[in-house]
Amino acid sequence: MTNPASRFSDLDQYWARPFIERLARQGIVRGFPDGKFCPDQPMTRAEFAALLNAAFTMPVKRQYVPFGDVPENFWGAAAIRQAFEAGFVSGFPGNLFYPQRDIIRLHVVLALVASLNLKPNPAIALEQIYTDALQIPPYGMAAIQTATLAKLIVNYPDPRQFNPNRPATRAEVSACIHQALVYQARLLPIASPYIVQVVGQPPQSGVISSGTHLSVNGRKWKVPWGQQSSGVALQTGITDRGIMLVLGINLLDTNEPTPQPINWFSAVNPPDQLPSFFDGEYRYLNIDEFGIDQNWEIEIDSKTLKIASQIQSVQKIQWAAGQNQAQIRVELSQSTPWELYELGTTWEVVVDAVTSQGIVDQFANQVLDQAKPPAAPKPPGSNNSEDQNEGETSGGSVQPQPPVFKLETSQTVIQGTLPDGYRVRVTTWAQPPGLLIEVRQDALISRNIRWTKGLTWQQQYLNLGLGRFPVVWLKVLPQSGLILRPIWADQTQMKGITALLQMADTWNSLAAINGGYFNRNNLLPLGAICRGGTWFSGPILNRGAIAWNDTGAVQMGRLTRVETVATATGSRFEIDLLNTGYVKAGIARYTPAWGSSYTPLTLNEIAIAVESNTTSIVTDQAESHVVVRQIEPPDDKTPIPIPARGYLLILRSFRSVLGAFPVGTQVTLTAKTTPPEFNTFPHILGAGPLLLQDNKIVVDAEAEGFNPWFAQQAAIRSGIGVSARGELLIVTVHNRVGGTGATLREMAQLLQQLGAVHGLNLDGGSSTSLVLGGQLLNRPVDTAAPVQNGLGVFRG
Incomplete structure (x- = not known):
């Protein structure tokens, strides 16, 4: 659907233009010889009868009695006769029609109710809708109620003011007839703030x-x-x-x-x-x-x-290339919608404007005059695929090349390639209207937008040493009516990954950032996820985590949680794996929070099913349970049901303790969390490593079980910080201009620049995603990998 150029010269930026133009395309309304429609001119009763004839079929319902003031040679006599015979219009006492008199708005609506054969519907109180309801005469009340519910009434500029006795303009009549055709399903509805549409009784907002x-x-x-x-x-x-x-x-x-x-x-x-x-x-x-x-x-x-919109035309295209950037200037006849779409290595700008082949040829000749052979690419800094997964640039020196054009019926498609480390920025200007398309390494547009109460969207470049880092972050104020919750891909189980955009939509969160680590092979979490006091995934390896409540209190630290299972016969065993995809020899525990079943992660596992009166442990208080069965699955693919009122103990390379858990054995489970302050918080999310504590950089990746390579790499990163005032900073950092991403220490320093005194690194690289209001803020959608979990921002 496109919008042809206006048929009428006086409808530019006019409120009723869509109504009028649609009727004109249907051949229902016409303008004047000078090309104008004269929308504010009152419509006569004869003109209205003619318009009814053009818009509706006219079945004969009554015999016509000629009006004394409508001679047979009058231009509108036939239309008046047909409208009268159909019952759409009536005359006045004395057998008069007053064809040259302006028709009032009330009579327009009465005629449309009759033309649609609408039954009276007095289900609404007009005084709750129209500020001038008392001006509506009694004989018109029922018809106005019916027309209101049928969405036939259009009031400009105030939808609450009907003005029943004022002469109707040509625009107002056109709008109401348009709405009658929508009621008949002959036209699709349009969006207009002047159509009276009542929701509920009394009207609801x-x-x-x-x-x-x-x-x-x-x-x-x-x-x-x-x-x-x-x-x-x-x-x-x-x-x-x-x-x-x-x-x-x-x-x-x-x-x-x-x-x-x-x-x-x-x-x-x-x-x-x-x-x-x-x-x-x-x-x-x-x-x-x-x-x-x-x-x-x-x-x-x-x-x-x-x-x-009206399709415009491209007047001129110019190309300019400099060091590490290129520009395409597109001059237009008028403003027009356009879109930018970035893929991993290509970009496309679609402009709703037509371009002649001659203009494209001129552009091609200009490019040939300026052409330089492209620089040979440098070898990549690393052939390790994990480097690329973490968002590293290859260090190449390839420069942006001229785009190509696809000319379509009503659009011009401009396509180009994205060298490694480049993005596209598009801006517009007014005189003459045009687009500036820039392919550059520093394409981020600075923003500081108070998006809703308590949440600000910010993005800019931050300088650190010789590097300039593009940083996109959300600032969430404490006690502002917003709350935070862990979220994950599948609400029915902990296995699964999805795009953060989809995850945020599933959970109906205002905003979200990717969270902790996970195994991309088996799609299981590798870190702490606690929501509302229930452990959906336990902490591992003493890694950094954040805990919080809804009053604004936040705690960060390196988190461990060790459970102890004791049998009635005196045996005691430690469990430091709870609902996790992390694997090591010993005992792990899986509760219904993990899902309805557990599938072995290694061969030769043994499951001990325990019935309980609870489904999770919220505190370190001891609770008693009983062993109901022992299960030795035949392989690592057969799911084992998790007791709905209990849990599974999974023995990995630990068959020697099986004898301590015969069926019927009473067992007691206790837990100890370090730091103990984490026990007071209902919500916890783990990732790591910890970056800041009390404004001091405390990065120690190896102490949190990360390998030395991870500790030293530069990568695209996600993180979360807390300011001295309790503001939560939800942050993504991409590659420095012309180089690689941030190291962990640099990430800590960047958080400090944003005002953080406590900080935690989250999963990064291709996982790095920041969503706000259904939009991925920090990168092209197709470059963001699916993730297992995240941190969501909700209205309280």
């Missing part, structure tokens, strides 16, 4: 409908959108991702969550602003008024919001 996809001039993306009710009308909003990715609108810095200042082919100061509203995990930016200003048509097709 809040987000009342939402969708899953956004289509812009035929380009369709999975992007959430929603409609918020003011009680009598709907405002339509799109998530940040759709605003930025599909429409090409840049979000500007702001200290308030609403309205959101934007920049889109403008040099306006102050900038344009989009009001925002929230629903669960999403922030929606209201595009109603902005869409009117851009002459967009916005329609709703089931779960897809369709935006159609």
